[in-house]
Amino acid sequence: MDEINKYLKFLTLKFSQAVVQSRLGGLIHTKCNNSGTDSSWFNIAIQDHPDVLIETKKALQLSQSETITNRLPLCVEISLQTSEGDKMILEVWSLNIDEKLSDPTLKANYNIYNRMSILLKSLLSITRITPAYKLSRRQNPDSFSIYYRIYSGVIEQQQHNLGESYKQIRIGSLTTQIGTITMAVAYRTKMTISPTQTGRDNTIMLKSDHFLKDLSPKHLRYTNYNKKNDKKVIDLDKPMRCGAFVDVSRIRQYTEEDFILPENPPFNWLLRKPRDENLESKIEEEKLSNSQNDENSSPTNNNNLNSRIAEAAKMSQSPKENSGTSPSSFKSRWSMRENKEDDKLLKELQFPFANQSPIGDLAKFYRECFNAPALESFALENAEPVFEEVEDDEAVNDLTKQLEQFETSLNEFDGLITSLCESENHNNS
Amino acid sequence: MNARSQIFEFTLEDRQINETLASLFHTVLFHRSLGKFIYSGDSSYSVGTIGTQDIDCDFIDFTYVCCSSPSLDRAIKKEISNFSEQLRSHESGCAGQISLEFFQKKKNRWPFQAENIPWEVWTVRLDLLELNNEDERQMYRERVGDMLAEKILYITEVMNRQDDYVPKMPAQTELDLIFDTSHADVQPYLFKFKFSTSAGAASTSVKSTMQKIIKETLSL
Numbered sequence: 001m002d003e004i005n006k007y008l009k010f011l012t013l014k015f016s017q018a019v020v021q022s023r024l025g026g027l028i029h030t031k032c033n034n035s036g037t038d039s040s041w042f043n044i045a046i047q048d049h050p051d052v053l054i055e056t057k058k059a060l061q062l063s064q065s066e067t068i069t070n071r072l073p074l075c076v077e078i079s080l081q082t083s084e085g086d087k088m089i090l091e092v093w094s095l096n097i098d099e100k101l102s103d104p105t106l107k108a109n110y111n112i113y114n115r116m117s118i119l120l121k122s123l124l125s126i127t128r129i130t131p132a133y134k135l136s137r138r139q140n141p142d143s144f145s146i147y148y149r150i151y152s153g154v155i156e157q158q159q160h161n162l163g164e165s166y167k168q169i170r171i172g173s174l175t176t177q178i179g180t181i182t183m184a185v186a187y188r189t190k191m192t193i194s195p196t197q198t199g200r201d202n203t204i205m206l207k208s209d210h211f212l213k214d215l216s217p218k219h220l221r222y223t224n225y226n227k228k229n230d231k232k233v234i235d236l237d238k239p240m241r242c243g244a245f246v247d248v249s250r251i252r253q254y255t256e257e258d259f260i261l262p263e264n265p266p267f268n269w270l271l272r273k274p275r276d277e278n279l280e281s282k283i284e285e286e287k288l289s290n291s292q293n294d295e296n297s298s299p300t301n302n303n304n305l306n307s308r309i310a311e312a313a314k315m316s317q318s319p320k321e322n323s324g325t326s327p328s329s330f331k332s333r334w335s336m337r338e339n340k341e342d343d344k345l346l347k348e349l350q351f352p353f354a355n356q357s358p359i360g361d362l363a364k365f366y367r368e369c370f371n372a373p374a375l376e377s378f379a380l381e382n383a384e385p386v387f388e389e390v391e392d393d394e395a396v397n398d399l400t401k402q403l404e405q406f407e408t409s410l411n412e413f414d415g416l417i418t419s420l421c422e423s424e425n426h427n428n429s
Numbered sequence: 430m431n432a433r434s435q436i437f438e439f440t441l442e443d444r445q446i447n448e449t450l451a452s453l454f455h456t457v458l459f460h461r462s463l464g465k466f467i468y469s470g471d472s473s474y475s476v477g478t479i480g481t482q483d484i485d486c487d488f489i490d491f492t493y494v495c496c497s498s499p500s501l502d503r504a505i506k507k508e509i510s511n512f513s514e515q516l517r518s519h520e521s522g523c524a525g526q527i528s529l530e531f532f533q534k535k536k537n538r539w540p541f542q543a544e545n546i547p548w549e550v551w552t553v554r555l556d557l558l559e560l561n562n563e564d565e566r567q568m569y570r571e572r573v574g575d576m577l578a579e580k581i582l583y584i585t586e587v588m589n590r591q592d593d594y595v596p597k598m599p600a601q602t603e604l605d606l607i608f609d610t611s612h613a614d615v616q617p618y619l620f621k622f623k624f625s626t627s628a629g630a631a632s633t634s635v636k637s638t639m640q641k642i643i644k645e646t647l648s649l
Contacts, residue, residue: 027482027483028481029483030482030497031497032479032496033478034464034467034477034613040478043463043464043476043477044481045480045481114463115589121459121460122588124494125459128492128494129578129582134490169582171585172585172586173589
């Protein structure tokens with residue numbers, strides 16, 4: 001019995017060493033030793049970390065008169081603390097003995113010693129597979145550190161401290177003359193830190209005026225916040241001021257002219273440029289005259305972008321021909337590609353090594369549009385009056401006449417349909 | 430044959446074969462090894478201490494503990510890499526199994542050879558798969574690690590069961606019938622590896638039988 005108690009005491013000491021050392025963050029490598037002089041307990045080389053030994057002995061508070069069975073269970077709690085001070089318990093390893101489940105018939109102490117050795121080996125293996133092991137390997141003072149706490153007695157509400165869906169593993173149990181020894185671990189599976197997890201002993205040092213409304217920083221923060229919101233309204237009447245350290249003499253003075261956007265529409269460069277300024281002035285003149293002449297004309301003749309482009313194109317093609325608004329302006333626009341001068345523009349759109357880029361796609365698209373065949377209607381310029389300024393009234397009259405005709409011959413259509421239906425019925429029958 | 434048998438199955442990438450098998454077999458042998466017996470007199474002996482070593486896997490998110498015995502490690506790795514090579518060759522059909530078999534020898538009368546009686550067999554069946562991208566590789570890195578953790582738990586559970594099929598401690602003269610005494614630093618129970626791959630199974634068995642016959646004739 002005394003022998004088994006001694007085994008159990010050393011098993012407990014090695015248990016806490018094995019658990020704590022596995023969470024120090026490094027790889028452990030101990031050498032085999034068969035000198036026979038100083039063989040370790042349970043024939044496994046687990047070093048004795050002095051701090052852990054002291055902590056374990058403190059927790060067990062072993063005295064000569066008391067057996068270790070009264071001091072169990074022993075728990076090793078592994079927790080994580082972030083650099084901000086948030087704390088979270090990761091796992092609780094426990095070693096317990098149930099004295100009711102004893103087997104006094106067991107005699108071979110050597111067997112029990114060997115089984116304890118196997119139990120310790122299992123403990124070593126399992127300490128490497130719980131989530132806390134990976135965390136401990138990654139610990140770093142800048143982000144988080146792993147701490148341990150060894151205590152004796154009832155497991156302290158570990159279920160609550162390990163969060164939802166924590167897991168429990170029984171590493172193994174061993175029946176002896178004095179009871180059944182059990183090693184187990186309960187560990188956290190959800191690794192998110194919530195504010196409620198802060199430890200009880202983690203009291204914050206507070207200044208005595210902390211909750212005084214006028215002095216508390218919280219209060220100040222809120223008023224500041226409100227003030228900021230008020231300030232956000234920008235007073236347009238106030239002159240703009242330059243920032244700190246700006247050389248005032250170098251600041252460009254903006255005049256009203258700077259605020260007028262240039263006439264050129266966006267992507268104007270893609271469009272054909274008028275050949276010279278002369279031409280441009282002519283366009284301007286023409287535009288003016290057009291607007292004067294066609295004050296009541298249809299919206300398509302307004303000074304919108306399209307018509308201007310069309311006219312510009314037409315002008316460049318036949319600068320001497322100044323025939324005002326006419327269908328030929330459309331034609332000239334669409335037949336621009338015939339002009340060799342456009343090659344210039346196409347050359348501009350050559351982007352070497354840019355075959356796959358979006359700008360390459362744009363160039364390709366532009367070229368395709370450029371080389372599109374002219375609509376036949378434009379080719380048959382005079383024969384097709386489609387784009388001529390058709391007398392709208394006539395067309396409308398034509399339509400009304402046609403409608404009238406159809407209406408008068410409604411009966412004929414109805415007759416046709418009924419005859420068709422009838423013939424179909426006959427066929428079916 | 431009345432051996433306890435355990436079977437694990439894994440689906441993994443070829444680069445993970447060696448580490449998966451090493452972590453499983455090393456864990457088993459860590460539990461099934463004792464410190465070296467040192468005899469000082471006729472019946473008294475002392476037992477050496479087993480060192481431990483943490484091993485990080487490169488292709489699996491996993492760390493395992495094994496005996497820090499270079500010679501035992503070599504013995505295990507050699508068998509694993511033989512199997513792994515065969516499995517990765519194109520004839521293997523991408524599936525195979527390897528067994529770690531613990532046995533004890535039973536002496537026979539001359540001229541018969543000692544009989545090997547297995548008492549525990551750990552079998553790992555592997556199916557290879559090909560991964561197309563790093564995302565999948567990362568996923569399998571974690572998945573195989575999780576599966577290994579499960580199997581390690583199972584191994585420890587088996588090791589701590591109190592059933593007595595494990596051979597009894599022998600007398601000094603019969604130590605070689607139970608333990609592998611060839612290693613200088615640890616003393617594992619006698620073990621051997623057997624493996625086969627789905628396509629190469631027939632040829633290896635023929636080969637091994639032939640080898641056995643030749644060996645036996647030579648030993649006579």
